[in-house]
Amino acid sequence: MRQGPLAGRYPAVAAMVILALIPYLALSAALDPLVPIITEQLHMSTQLMSLSSGLGNAAYAVGTVLAVQFAQHLPQRRMLVAYAVVLVVGSVLAASAQNAGMFIGGHVLQGLATSMLLIAAAPPLTIGFPKDKLRNTAVIMNMCVFGAVALGPFVGGAQAESQAWRPLFWVIAAIALMALVMAALTFEDAPPADRDAPRDLRAIGLAAVGCGAAFIGASQLTTHGFGDAAVTVPMFGGLALIVALVVYQFRARRPLLTVRPVLTSAIPVAGVGVALFAAAASVAATALTANVLLQTYSPFHVGLLYLPELGGAIVMAVVFGIVITRRAMHYLPLVGMVLLAAGIVVFRFALPANQPLVMLASALTGLALGATVAPALFVAGFSLQSNSLQRVFAIIELFRAVAAFMVAPILAHFAITVSTDLTEGTVDALWIGFGLAVGGTIFGVAIYALSGARPQRPDLDEFLDGDDPAWYSPPLLARVRGLPSRRTANARVTTEATPAHDEPAAPVLLAYDGSELAAYAITRAAIQLGTPRDALVVCVWQPVDVGFTPTDKTHFDADRATDVRRAAERTAAHGASLASEAGFSARSVAVEAAPTWKGIVAAADGHDASLIVLGPHRRDGLLGHLQGSVAAAVLAHSTTPVLIIPQREGVPQREEVSR
Structure with a gap:
């Protein structure tokens, strides 16, 4: 396997992620004070410049979907290098632009490449290293996305002071x-x-046309009224296509995006909702107040007034790194929404030109940004298995881009048209932003309360091993729908019925998940224990996250419990055949449980197993050779003796699949 000289080194990989994400995100927040300079030098109209920003933001949104599709069929790290090449090309094209076409083309490539780099690089940085690095990753992700955005107004103002734009580019x-x-x-x-994954051109088409039309429509608000067909037709038509994309992916048998698990589980829904409300309200508040302040102060002065936002983002990024391993992580987005609402209120009273209040509001907004979007994203990601993290990031970033980059121009247009005085119109628009912040707070709390979700300390060992989510998330609105809101240790066991009087006494339980390591454990157990002996082969499963590696090529819908159960039964039967070949008298059982260890313990207790045999999953070279958390949890909770078969050199690690 080809490797670079710095492969597997956390500082180098982290630096790569930082350098990849900062350029476009900082630039997008720095453009406003540079617009008059760019339009004059490139002979662009203000409307065309607005269109350029809209197309760049649309490309950012679409890139999240493209990155997931490419990851299914193409070598992922090679594609990451290709995305970086596209970012360089786009950046050079924009910086050297001689006309509007070159500038817009470069800006679109920048947006597209940045989101693809985010989806390709961020999940490996999160789950590809030991959990003691996760705190650093949390800080880095927060600073890359929101620290860069917070720094943008100062950078743009400083560059505008020199009446130039190319040096920054x-x-x-x-x-x-x-x-x-x-x-x-x-x-x-x-x-x-997953080379067998379908090439979902319909999903890509809906995302591309929907995002493109929606952002083009919003960009038309620079010179058109909200009721004009040039605005409403593309904007609402594009939003309708994005909704169609969500519905299509929700109902698809093998979806490209993890829409169903994200939208049917309580904690991910709360996390996504808070992220959308926070992104929309914060971006709008900053853009609205900057327009008013520019009537009194120079762009550089305004940039200085917004520097406390960067400080707040840095402080909260550090706080996020501290709480990411604690139950308090669930409360951080709520705190952030309260800070955001307070910041918007202070902005309202700071207008038109109260500098101390502007700086206080900016600091509150920075704290809010660091406490809401990135923590909410991880809260949603921790609710699913780690092998879903890339697609979870993609769907959340798609939603966030639409919310953040579309609400701001709409509220800016509202501020200009609702009153003849810009300050009065901005105050009215800020109250709408305040309503979004309060609404997001109520939404997150209500979802937790109505679903019976409880703040939990994340089990990062299980999450990073890929065996189970970091915590249990109940079904959406479980209490209202009369569903169980808490997972118990009593797993439901499904198998072909066997009369009680024919049940063999004290069988050996062989945990089997379809991996080569589990198969090796069965073979070694036969040698260690001697045969013939009765054996019960157990495959633990769960909807959506599956929890095992199917041993046949039959495709199934991971969102359908019946399909997953049948695949688990086939996998367990395959394990039983391996056990029979090794000399055991074997039967197979499929167990529905989460986390996995509970199913193993429950099956051992229910069948009076005399011994549990496990082949623990060990992390790869990046994570060190450690025993998997399933084996550790079984040892900690089972009263049945446990035999752990260590991995032999040359036996492949388990490869998770997404069906």
Whole structure:
């Protein structure tokens, strides 16, 4: 396997992620004060400049979907390098633009490449290293996305002070080139996620046309009224296509995006909702107040007034890194929404030009940004298995981009048209932003309360091993629908019925998940224990996250419990055949349980097993050779003796699949 000289080194991989994400995200927040300069030098109208921003944001949203599709069929790390190349090309094209076409094309490539880099690089940084690095990853992700955005107004104002724009764009291009170099140095070849996955051109088409139309419509608000067909037709038509994408992916047998598990489980729904409300309200508040302040102060002065936002983002990024391993992680987005509402109120009283209040409001907004979107994203991701993290990030970033980048121009248009005085109109628009912040707070609390969700300390060992989510998330609105809101240790066991009087006494329980390591454990157990002996082969399963590696090529819908159960039964039967070949008198059982260890313990108790045999999963070279958390949990909770078969050299690790 080909590797770069810095492959597997956390500092180098983290630096690559930072350099890849900062350029476009910082630039998008720095553009406003540069618009008059760029339009004059490139002979662009303000409307065309607005269209450029809209198309760049649309490309960012679409890139999340494209990155997931490419990851299924193409070598993932090679594609990451390719995305970095696209970012460099786009940055150079924008910086050297001689006309509107070059500038818009470069900006679109920047947006597209940035979101693809985020989806390709962020999940490996999160789950590809030991859990003691997760705190650092949380800080890095927060700073990359929201620290860069918070820094944007100052950078843009400083550049506008010199009446130039190209130096900033060339700096962005240089950072992009450094990201490409680091992507090459940290290269570690990785296979596609699932070559058998369908090529979902319909999903890509809906995302591309929907996002493109919606953002084009919103960008028309610069010169058109909200009721004009040039605005309403593309904007609402595009939003309708995005809704159609969500419905299509929700109902698809083998979806590209993890829409169903995200939208049917309580904690992910709460996390996504809070992230959308926070993104929409915060971006709008900053953009609205900056427009008013520019009537009194220079762009550089306004940028200085917004520097406390960067400080707040840094402080809260550190706090997020501290609480990410604690139950308090659930409360952080709620705190952030309260801070955001307070910041918007202070902004309202700071207008038109109260500098101390502007700086206080900016600091509150920065704290809110660091406490809401990124923590909410991880809260949602921790509710599913780690092998779903890439697609969870993709769907959340798609939603966040639509919310953040569409609400701001709509509220800006409202502020200009609702009153002849910009300050009065902005105050009215800020109250709408305040309503969004309060609404997001109520939404998150209500989802938890009505679903019976409880703040839990994340089990990062199970999450990073890929065996189970970091915590249990009940079904959406479980209490209202009369569903159980808490997972108990009593797993439901399904198998072909066997009369009680024919049940063999004290069988050996062989845990089997379809992996080569589990098969090796069965073979070694036969040698260690001697045969013939009665054996019960157990395959633990759960809807959506599956929890095992199917041993046949039959495709199934991971969202349908019946399909997953049948696949688990086939996998268990395959394990039983392996056990029979090894000399056991074996039967197979499929067990529905989460987390996995509970199903193993429940099956051992229910069948009076004399011994549990496990082949513990061990992490790869990046994570060190450690026993899997399932084996540790079984040892901690079972009263049945446990035999752990260590991995032999040359036996492949378990490869999770997404069906």
